[in-house]
Amino acid sequence: MKELINYLLQFGHLNQQQIDLVESKGVFKEIKKDEYFQEAGRIPREIGFLTEGIVRICYYNNKGDEITKYFIDENNLIVDINSYNQSIPSSAYIQAITDCKFVVLSKEALNDLSMTILIWDDIINKIVNKALVEKVNKISPMLSEDATERYRNFFTKFPTLANRIPLSYLASYLGITQSSLSRIRKNIR
Amino acid sequence: MKELINYLLQFGHLNQQQIDLVESKGVFKEIKKDEYFQEAGRIPREIGFLTEGIVRICYYNNKGDEITKYFIDENNLIVDINSYNQSIPSSAYIQAITDCKFVVLSKEALNDLSMTILIWDDIINKIVNKALVEKVNKISPMLSEDATERYRNFFTKFPTLANRIPLSYLASYLGITQSSLSRIRKNIR
DNA sequence: AACGCTTTTTGCCAAATGGCAAGTGATTTC
DNA sequence: GAAATCACTTGCCATTTGGCAAAAAGCGTT
Numbered sequence: 001m002k003e004l005i006n007y008l009l010q011f012g013h014l015n016q017q018q019i020d021l022v023e024s025k026g027v028f029k030e031i032k033k034d035e036y037f038q039e040a041g042r043i044p045r046e047i048g049f050l051t052e053g054i055v056r057i058c059y060y061n062n063k064g065d066e067i068t069k070y071f072i073d074e075n076n077l078i079v080d081i082n083s084y085n086q087s088i089p090s091s092a093y094i095q096a097i098t099d100c101k102f103v104v105l106s107k108e109a110l111n112d113l114s115m116t117i118l119i120w121d122d123i124i125n126k127i128v129n130k131a132l133v134e135k136v137n138k139i140s141p142m143l144s145e146d147a148t149e150r151y152r153n154f155f156t157k158f159p160t161l162a163n164r165i166p167l168s169y170l171a172s173y174l175g176i177t178q179s180s181l182s183r184i185r186k187n188i189r
Numbered sequence: 190m191k192e193l194i195n196y197l198l199q200f201g202h203l204n205q206q207q208i209d210l211v212e213s214k215g216v217f218k219e220i221k222k223d224e225y226f227q228e229a230g231r232i233p234r235e236i237g238f239l240t241e242g243i244v245r246i247c248y249y250n251n252k253g254d255e256i257t258k259y260f261i262d263e264n265n266l267i268v269d270i271n272s273y274n275q276s277i278p279s280s281a282y283i284q285a286i287t288d289c290k291f292v293v294l295s296k297e298a299l300n301d302l303s304m305t306i307l308i309w310d311d312i313i314n315k316i317v318n319k320a321l322v323e324k325v326n327k328i329s330p331m332l333s334e335d336a337t338e339r340y341r342n343f344f345t346k347f348p349t350l351a352n353r354i355p356l357s358y359l360a361s362y363l364g365i366t367q368s369s370l371s372r373i374r375k376n377i378r
Numbered sequence: 379a380a381c382g383c384t385t386t387t388t389g390c391c392a393a394a395t396g397g398c399a400a401g402t403g404a405t406t407t408c
Numbered sequence: 409g410a411a412a413t414c415a416c417t418t419g420c421c422a423t424t425t426g427g428c429a430a431a432a433a434g435c436g437t438t
Binding site: 176177183 | 394396397
């Protein structure tokens with residue numbers, strides 16, 4: 001729970017009373033490897049703060065291939081923000097890559113916080129904004145890189161992540177086949 | 190100027206007095222094809238609302254290749270939001286692909302508006318958020334598509350854009366060489 | 379119409395990646 | 409500890425894309 005509070009405090013000030021309120025709303029949740037924090041087709045009704053583990057966001061394209069869009073690790077908020085805001089079914093799965101622990105805030109809890117804490121919306125906005133900017137900055141350069149560069153850069157920027165992720169997921173994140181990734185890894189050594 | 194106001198009103202309500210204030214701050218600006226609205230290395234000091242024309246965001250990667258990151262057309266806000274917020278030099282150029290007309294709001298003007306209009310920051314936040322989400326949704330699927338699909342989808346989704354953009358820019362946006370794009374176009378016909 | 383300039387297409391070949399199936403190695407399960 | 413399962417690698421060949429240079433097409437100017 002402390003992790004969540006520290007995380008929030010990076011984006012705006014909260015007094016002790018407000019912190020207590022947030023903590024009173026947070027609920028612990030655990031899921032096992034391969035289980036889903038959220039499934040495609042469902043309307044997201046909660047936001048999760050990941051305290052332990054790694055998840056991936058994935059979906060199936062029109063050819064039926066499973067595509068890993070993104071990885072998220074410890075101390076980050078997890079939600080399909082599009083679907084959450086608009087209360088529409090999510091188009092993606094959020095799946096645990098390792099056993100995971102969360103602090104969960106329900107939509108009702110978040111509404112309460114939004115009503116009670118003046119700068120709550122502002123904090124959430126800043127968090128979402130920052131996450132989106134990071135996402136763009138990660139993905140955008142990849143388009144102009146070849147597969148070897150993409151793998152190299154991923155490995156350089158997220159060395160700890162790279163070793164905790166099955167290569168099949170990493171391959172689809174990098175936009176290549178698993179065999180290509182395997183060959184690339186061989187050539188780099 | 191009306192276009193800007195209509196655009197803003199999509200994201201929150203403004204009364205007539207507030208609208209007048211915004212209009213009083215807006216300055217018209219024109220640049221010719223190939224000129225820059227903003228150059229890499231400079232700290233952005235204004236936000237532009239594009240009323241006529243198309244611009245591209247581009248930069249040079251470490252190999253010296255010119256990369257087109259993004260296209261923006263009429264009725265959209267234009268700014269390197271990272272650099273603007275943090276007042277750090279921008280890493281990208283914003284270049285006119287056609288002759289362009291803008292309404293420009295300076296940083297000072299924006300600060301005034303932020304102080305005077307209570308929901309101004311909220312409106313800007315929503316705009317930035319929406320733009321970022323759109324950007325992610327455009328770019329992210331491209332990673333798992335081959336070049337032909339990327340071109341086809343771009344053409345389907347932005348048919349008017351596609352015909353106003355030099356193919357060399359489009360190629361680097363799609364992450365392929367111009368000759369590849371040319372061959373793809375031939376095969377599609 | 380002719381010229382110079384820019385943009386786009388082609389041709390040629392090399393390199394990168396995909397598709398499929400089989401092989402290897404590790405891990406789980408009973 | 410043998411069998412089954414899963415994760416990763418490899419081999420083979422087809423397809424896609426890149427790199428480079430030349431050719432063709434488009435465009436504005438005179």
